[in-house]
Amino acid sequence: MAATPPPTPRAVPCPPAPGGCDAPAGQPCTSHSGTRERHTFHRARTASWETARLEAVPAAKLVADAAKLRRGMHGAHAAELLDAHGHTTEAERIRLAVSDRNGLLSAKQAAELLVDDAERGESR
Ligand SMILES: [Zn+2]
Numbered sequence: 001m002a003a004t005p006p007p008t009p010r011a012v013p014c015p016p017a018p019g020g021c022d023a024p025a026g027q028p029c030t031s032h033s034g035t036r037e038r039h040t041f042h043r044a045r046t047a048s049w050e051t052a053r054l055e056a057v058p059a060a061k062l063v064a065d066a067a068k069l070r071r072g073m074h075g076a077h078a079a080e081l082l083d084a085h086g087h088t089t090e091a092e093r094i095r096l097a098v099s100d101r102n103g104l105l106s107a108k109q110a111a112e113l114l115v116d117d118a119e120r121g122e123s124r
Contacts, residue, residue, distance in 0.1 A: 007053070009041040010027070012052050013045075013048075015042070015048060021034065029041050056115075059085075059087040059114050060114035063081060063082065063094075064107075064108065067108045070107070072106070073106065073108075075110045076098055076105075078094050079092075079094040082094060093114070094113065
């Protein structure tokens with residue numbers, strides 16, 4: 001059985017210049033007009049990958065979008081929002097995480113947690 005590689009920005013294409021190098025999904029980023037392989041990813045590619053990860057997890061997207069509008073939104077509010085939209089399992093998950101961290105969980109971190117959970121579930 002093949003091991004699932006860890007998710008990286010390589011999964012999405014790199015945006016074209018000036019932000020990125022236009023590398024197709026699955027290919028490494030390049031520099032110097034494509035002649036040299038980069039060991040890191042262009043920031044624009046990482047950003048588009050983060051967006052794609054959120055899009056794949058509706059509950060996380062919901063929380064991330066709300067957190068963008070409400071600065072300093074707390075994990076507890078994220079849980080309420082999830083409940084209100086019928087994501088009860090995810091809401092419970094976030095409430096547990098908030099209590100595990102003694103209340104120190106932001107909505108942004110809550111969204112990241114949900115993405116991590118979903119990706120771990122896929123690779124099982
Ligand atoms: Zn690139």
